[in-house]
Amino acid sequence: MSSPTGPASGLPVRMPRPRQAGRHRRPEPLAAPEGAPALVLAVPGTPSAATRSLAEEVVSIARSELPGLDARIGYLDGDDEFPTLQSVLSHAAEERTARFEQARAAGSDASEPDGPVGIVVPLLAGPDNALLRRIRQAVMESRVAAELTDVLGPHPLLAEALHVRLSEAGLARADRARLFTVATAADGIVLATVGGEEAVQAAGITGMLLAARLAVPVMAAALDEEGSIAAIAEQLRGSGSQQLALAPYLIGPELDAGLLDAAAKEAGCSAAEALGPYPAIGKLALSQYTSALGIAPPQSQGAPAF
Numbered sequence: 001m002s003s004p005t006g007p008a009s010g011l012p013v014r015m016p017r018p019r020q021a022g023r024h025r026r027p028e029p030l031a032a033p034e035g036a037p038a039l040v041l042a043v044p045g046t047p048s049a050a051t052r053s054l055a056e057e058v059v060s061i062a063r064s065e066l067p068g069l070d071a072r073i074g075y076l077d078g079d080d081e082f083p084t085l086q087s088v089l090s091h092a093a094e095e096r097t098a099r100f101e102q103a104r105a106a107g108s109d110a111s112e113p114d115g116p117v118g119i120v121v122p123l124l125a126g127p128d129n130a131l132l133r134r135i136r137q138a139v140m141e142s143r144v145a146a147e148l149t150d151v152l153g154p155h156p157l158l159a160e161a162l163h164v165r166l167s168e169a170g171l172a173r174a175d176r177a178r179l180f181t182v183a184t185a186a187d188g189i190v191l192a193t194v195g196g197e198e199a200v201q202a203a204g205i206t207g208m209l210l211a212a213r214l215a216v217p218v219m220a221a222a223l224d225e226e227g228s229i230a231a232i233a234e235q236l237r238g239s240g241s242q243q244l245a246l247a248p249y250l251i252g253p254e255l256d257a258g259l260l261d262a263a264a265k266e267a268g269c270s271a272a273e274a275l276g277p278y279p280a281i282g283k284l285a286l287s288q289y290t291s292a293l294g295i296a297p298p299q300s301q302g303a304p305a306f
Helices: 049-065 085-105 129-142 156-168 196-214 228-238 259-267 279-293
Strands: 038-043 071-075 118-122 146-148 188-193 218-222 244-248
Touching (some): 038 049, 038 085, 049 071, 049 279, 085 118, 085 129, 129 146, 156 196, 156 244, 156 279, 188 196, 188 228, 196 218, 228 244, 228 259, 244 259
Parallel strands (some): 188 218, 188 244
């Protein structure tokens, strides 16, 4: 029988587990700083239900990595149904002012925040200068203090995402370590991007990481430059590759409908899906946000090995 102050004599007492010390100590869970600016995902392309679903999945991943994160979506070509980037930034500014005024009315002596209202993260894997100019212009037109980050790549996580999309299409081994054989696995990859020569060069960096994962040659080409995909495909075939695959170094909304299928037909090869809402996209968007704030990114769970 238990006493008023604890369990009966002889029964084990559950004590709190002591905190682990030293380098094996588990990190404290990271949360968004109080009053931190919003992460505003800038989504290019023509808005659609599919685009909204993709963007919502990306910000959902970011929120799961950083509890308390204020994450919003602004469309570069928005309308009444899809809020524009300008309107999202303006609304965030209005909300911050309202919170400050409410706090002052309640007797708080806090000073008015003077940092950025939002950190704008372009939903782009690589540098597309035309789209980036439009995003920058939209930020300026909002007349709101906001900071624009770099695009998401190049990054090893994007090489992982490309590998996964190729394996899902049956164009690459899913697990190199177990030498899992795919009869249709490509022996040469055309990495397709948009945005001109600078975008091709940036994609080439991630392409080198992908080549190391797959142990096959990978070369980048521009979808929006006539003949570029076919020329790179011919170059790969000339160096000995016989079975090519087209891998879009693109998230999806920035890709014009039909462009990828036309390029795959031109190059005479199969194509994988765009990167889409792969978990790495949300994590990289959050990484750009935390870097802009100067805070350490959260420690994510390890990604599956490929």
